[in-house]
Amino acid sequence: MTALYNNIIFGPVQSRRLGLSLGVNLLPVESKLCSFDCIYCECGWNGDHVGPRRFNSREDVKDMLAATLNRMCDEGRLPDVITFAGNGEPTMHPDFEQIIDDTISLRDQLCPSAKVSVLSNATQIHREDVCRALRRVDNNILKLDSAFDATARLVNNPAANYSVAATVERMKQFSGQFTLQTMFLRGEYQGQHIDNTTAEEVAAWLECVKHTAPRQVMVYSLDRDTPCKTLEKVSREELTLIAKQVEALGIPCSVA
Numbered sequence: 001m002t003a004l005y006n007n008i009i010f011g012p013v014q015s016r017r018l019g020l021s022l023g024v025n026l027l028p029v030e031s032k033l034c035s036f037d038c039i040y041c042e043c044g045w046n047g048d049h050v051g052p053r054r055f056n057s058r059e060d061v062k063d064m065l066a067a068t069l070n071r072m073c074d075e076g077r078l079p080d081v082i083t084f085a086g087n088g089e090p091t092m093h094p095d096f097e098q099i100i101d102d103t104i105s106l107r108d109q110l111c112p113s114a115k116v117s118v119l120s121n122a123t124q125i126h127r128e129d130v131c132r133a134l135r136r137v138d139n140n141i142l143k144l145d146s147a148f149d150a151t152a153r154l155v156n157n158p159a160a161n162y163s164v165a166a167t168v169e170r171m172k173q174f175s176g177q178f179t180l181q182t183m184f185l186r187g188e189y190q191g192q193h194i195d196n197t198t199a200e201e202v203a204a205w206l207e208c209v210k211h212t213a214p215r216q217v218m219v220y221s222l223d224r225d226t227p228c229k230t231l232e233k234v235s236r237e238e239l240t241l242i243a244k245q246v247e248a249l250g251i252p253c254s255v256a
Contacts, residue, residue: 004032004043004087008056008064012072012079016223016256018117018139022072022079024065024103025086026093028054034088035123037157038145039189039228043087048227058095062102069110078111081139084118091124091134100133115139119181123158125170140178141218142171146196147204154194155185164208171212180214184221184239187231197234202242210249217246220256 005025015021027033031051032043043049065082072078082103084090093099100116107114117139124130125142134140146152149164156162171178182205186195195201209217219242221234239255246253 004049005029008061009068010086012077015081015083016220018083018115019080020077021081021083021117022068022114023086024061024082024084024090026056026061026084026090026096026099027087028052029056029087032087033092034121035092035159036089036121037159038183039155039157039194040183040185040222040226040231042224042226045227046088049087055093055095058099058102061099062106065103066106066110069106073110079114081115081117082107084116089121089123090118091120091127091130097129097133100136104136117141119143121156122167122171123160123162125167125173131173135174135177140174141181142178142214143181143183144168144171144205144208145183146201147208148201151194151196151201154189154192155183155196168208168212171214176213176215178212178214179216179218180209180212181218181220184219184234184242185231186234187228189228189230194231197238197242202245206245206249209246209251214251217243217251217253218256219243219246219253223256 006029008025010023012020012022032046032049037046103116115138118137119141122142145155184197219239243253243255
């Protein structure tokens, strides 16, 4: 069953990709606020979680993160990573850059070995303040689920005009200092067949990988409940074959 995160700080949880992860939710705790409406989102459809559209304040985020990290220090159980995710797209927050600054300061003070990660759909990287903040974090993880606009529209349901080509161009501004993350899946949605693992899809996606030259690629498939119930998980064996094609480009690729 899909569900929202009901607090600003959540976890820590054992992440498949990041280790012991303490989550930070900048989005409303009563509703979902995202520039995508992905058919696989563990938080469910945007329209199923309509409520107050109030971002969590910078001050509340800082205070709650500090309290949680201090408690974890006392318990002798520090996180491997502080991860910005939650009920939507974190980089939509108007104070995102300042919150990242606060988080890095707290990390340096309380748990200097922890990494700061941001899981983003890359729809806000046209904003210079967002780019500055993403350049400062340890793990700038940007999503690209297909090289084709038509597939991206089906899988991600972007709220505004979304162009893969424009997104790829903007990813280049990080000069490789980011991780590219892709969800591979297949199934049916709105009467259309979806499969971003076909030879055509993977070949075009690999061209995007080559052009953006990320320092790492993460490929994964379904692991939690999805709002669209007609999706199928891609096997680890298939993901491994895709990962090997990435590694042939000289780019490390992890499978989760």
